Amino acid sequence: MRVESVIAVPASDTVGPTRLRLLTARTGKLPVVVVADGTSGPDYHVMTMTELQTALTNQLSATPLGEVLDLAGRSPRTPVGKADVAAAAVGTPVVENGRLIGVVLDDKVEVPEPTEQDLQRGAPSTRGQSAEPADAASGRKRGLWSRVTGTGR
Known part of the structure; x- marks a missing residue:
């Protein structure tokens, strides 16, 4: 479990400024917590x-x-302290010293590291004849200008 930062919005805010705040948020993947005054x-x-x-x-x-x-x-969701995050359900707000600091989410999925086979697939020697330039057979290198204009033959 991890604590993800949130976009906190007071329930007393109106729709117009909230829309603007959501449009200017740094990412659309963050959870949003609407904070209302309860009893x-x-x-x-x-x-x-x-x-x-x-x-x-x-x-x-x-x-x-x-x-x-x-x-x-x-x-409403009942908040937990930072010490109780491991036992909390996904989507539970996390509060520290009376301040909302985030929401409990699942751990990020780890992407496996590339293997030797993955690295070999991208090597130029394994891509075949079609990936090599046309002038490779003649042994002549083409410069930047000849590539752009199509001249130099």
Whole structure:
């Protein structure tokens, strides 16, 4: 499990500035947490960027997010501390010293390192005759200008 940073948006914000904030976000892959004022502290509603953008489509710019997303009808996620991340479910908000620091996500999938066979596939000697330049048979090298203009023969 890992803690991924989030885009935190207050539920009292309106649709217009929130759309602008989502459009200027550094990435669309970050989770979005809508923070609402609850009876016993902040309520955290975790969403994906596409889910929130879909909900904001065709909404008036002055409408608060709490109304658009119907946060009163949704159950908020209970946050965990940084020490309890390993036992938390995916999508759980992580809070440290009363501040939202991220959301629990699965570990990143590791890409295997290339093997010798993978490296050999890209070597020029293994690509065959069609990958070599036409002038290779004559032993003459073509310069940059002759490649661009097609002259030099």
